[in-house]
Amino acid sequence: MDFEVIKSYIPLFAEAFLLTIKTGWFGIALSFALGLICAFILYFKIPVLSAAVKVYVELFRNTPLLVQLFFMYYGLPILGIRVSAEICGIIGLGLLGGSYMTESIRSGLESVPKIQTESALSLGMTKPQLFRLVILPQAFAMSVPAIVANIIFLLKETSVFSAISLMDLMFTAKDLIGLYYDTTESLFLLVVFYIIMLLPVSIIGTVAEKKARFKIYGDI
Amino acid sequence: MGFDVLLKGKNMLRLLEGLGVAMKISLVSVVISIFLGIIVGMLMSQKKPLINVVTRIYLEIVRIMPQLVLLFIVFFGFTKLTGKNISAELSSIIVFSFWGTAEMADLVRGSLLSIPMIQYESSKALGFSRLQTYIYIIIPQVARRLLPLSINLITRMIKTTSLIMMIGIVEVLKTGQQIIEANRKTSPGAAFGIFATIFLLYFLACWPISCLSKYLEKRWEN
Structure with a gap:
C-alpha cells in the first residue's frame, strides 16, 4: 500500500x-x-388507492434496485421522460425505500392493540387526538428497528448508483482502478469511506432500537 | 416501444438464459449460506465470549458493507494481492455466501433465542434426553419461525445477484444491453421494452417466493 497515492486520492x-x-x-x-x-x-383502507399501493409495494419489493434504475435511466427516456443521473438515483432509491418503509410503518400501526383505540375513545378523546397521542407514538416505537434496518439497507444500496454513471464512491474506485491500477489503495479508501458513512448510523440505530424497546417493554 | 425486439431471433431466449445465469449463482449461494448459516447461528446462540466477539464483528462487517464493495474486494483485491486469478462467478459465489451466511446465522440465532427457557426445562423434567429435546421440542418450533424467513432470504439473494453484471458476468441485464446495442439502428426504442421485460422477469421470479414466505408466516403465526 502506498500512502502517497492514498493521500492524493482522498x-x-x-x-x-x-x-x-x-x-x-x-x-x-x-x-x-x-x-x-x-x-x-x-391503514385507513382508502379504496382504490390502497389497491394501487399494494401493487406498488409488491412490484418494488420484488425487483432489484439495479434493474429499477436501468429501467428509469435508460428505458424511460424513450417515452420522453428524461432526468439527470442524480435525480434518477434519488427517485429510484426513494421508490425502492418507500415500498420497504410502507411495510415497516404499516406493521407498526397494526401492532397497536385494538383495546388502545377503544380505551382512548371511551376516555373521550377525539379521533385526531387518539391518533396523535395514542396510536402514532406506539406504532413508531414498534417500527423503529425495521426503519433503522431499512435506512442501513438503503445507504448500502447507494453503491448501485455507479451503474447509471453517478460519480459516487463506487464509481470513483472503479475509475481509479481502471485508470492507474492502484487497486489496493482504491479499495482501501472505498472501505474506509463506507465505514465512515455507515458505522455511525449502525451505532445510532442500535441505541435507538434499545430506547424504543425500553419504551415498549420497559426492559432492555 | 421496443417490445418487438424480443421476438427477433432468439432474443427472448437469450434474456431467459441470462436470468438463468443469475439464478444459478443465487441458488448455489443460497444452499451454501443456509448450510453454513445454521452452523454459525447455532454457535452464536451458545454465548461463548470468544465466538461472540468474532461473530459480532463478522455480522457488523456484513451489516455495513455494501455487497458490491465486497464483490470488488474479492474480485479485484484478491487478485491484486495474491496474483492468482479467480473467476467472476467464483468470486460472486464467495461474496454472496459470505453475506448470506451472516444473514442466515442471525435468523437462526434469533429463532433459537425466541424459544423460551421453559421449553428446555419442561422437556428435561419430562425425562427427554438432550437429543430428544432438540428433535421433538426445539427444532420443530425453530423450523416454523425459520422457514418463512429463510425463504425470504432466497428472494433477497436473487435480487442481490443482479449486481454480478458489475464485475463482468454476462447475465440478464448485460444480455439486455447487448440486445439493445445490436438493434440500435433498427429499433431505437428497444431500451424501454428490454428493461421493462427484465423488470417483469425479476418480479415473476421473486414474487411467488415472497408470497410463499408470507403465507407460511401467517399460517404458523401461533
Whole structure:
C-alpha cells in the first residue's frame, strides 16, 4: 500500500462521499415520506388507492434496485421522460425505500392493540387526538428497528448508483482502478469511506432500537 | 416501444438464459449460506465470549458493507494481492455466501433465542434426553419461525445477484444491453421494452417466493 497515492486520492473520494451521502439521505427522506403516506392509505383502507399501493409495494419489493434504475435511466427516456443521473438515483432509491418503509410503518400501526383505540375513545378523546397521542407514538416505537434496518439497507444500496454513471464512491474506485491500477489503495479508501458513512448510523440505530424497546417493554 | 425486439431471433431466449445465469449463482449461494448459516447461528446462540466477539464483528462487517464493495474486494483485491486469478462467478459465489451466511446465522440465532427457557426445562423434567429435546421440542418450533424467513432470504439473494453484471458476468441485464446495442439502428426504442421485460422477469421470479414466505408466516403465526 502506498500512502502517497492514498493521500492524493482522498479529495476525489471525499467529493464522491459527499455526493453519495447527499443522494442517499435525500432518497431516504423521500422513501420515508412515501412510506408514511402509503402506510396511512393502507391503514385507513382508502379504496382504490390502497389497491394501487399494494401493487406498488409488491412490484418494488420484488425487483432489484439495479434493474429499477436501468429501467428509469435508460428505458424511460424513450417515452420522453428524461432526468439527470442524480435525480434518477434519488427517485429510484426513494421508490425502492418507500415500498420497504410502507411495510415497516404499516406493521407498526397494526401492532397497536385494538383495546388502545377503544380505551382512548371511551376516555373521550377525539379521533385526531387518539391518533396523535395514542396510536402514532406506539406504532413508531414498534417500527423503529425495521426503519433503522431499512435506512442501513438503503445507504448500502447507494453503491448501485455507479451503474447509471453517478460519480459516487463506487464509481470513483472503479475509475481509479481502471485508470492507474492502484487497486489496493482504491479499495482501501472505498472501505474506509463506507465505514465512515455507515458505522455511525449502525451505532445510532442500535441505541435507538434499545430506547424504543425500553419504551415498549420497559426492559432492555 | 421496443417490445418487438424480443421476438427477433432468439432474443427472448437469450434474456431467459441470462436470468438463468443469475439464478444459478443465487441458488448455489443460497444452499451454501443456509448450510453454513445454521452452523454459525447455532454457535452464536451458545454465548461463548470468544465466538461472540468474532461473530459480532463478522455480522457488523456484513451489516455495513455494501455487497458490491465486497464483490470488488474479492474480485479485484484478491487478485491484486495474491496474483492468482479467480473467476467472476467464483468470486460472486464467495461474496454472496459470505453475506448470506451472516444473514442466515442471525435468523437462526434469533429463532433459537425466541424459544423460551421453559421449553428446555419442561422437556428435561419430562425425562427427554438432550437429543430428544432438540428433535421433538426445539427444532420443530425453530423450523416454523425459520422457514418463512429463510425463504425470504432466497428472494433477497436473487435480487442481490443482479449486481454480478458489475464485475463482468454476462447475465440478464448485460444480455439486455447487448440486445439493445445490436438493434440500435433498427429499433431505437428497444431500451424501454428490454428493461421493462427484465423488470417483469425479476418480479415473476421473486414474487411467488415472497408470497410463499408470507403465507407460511401467517399460517404458523401461533
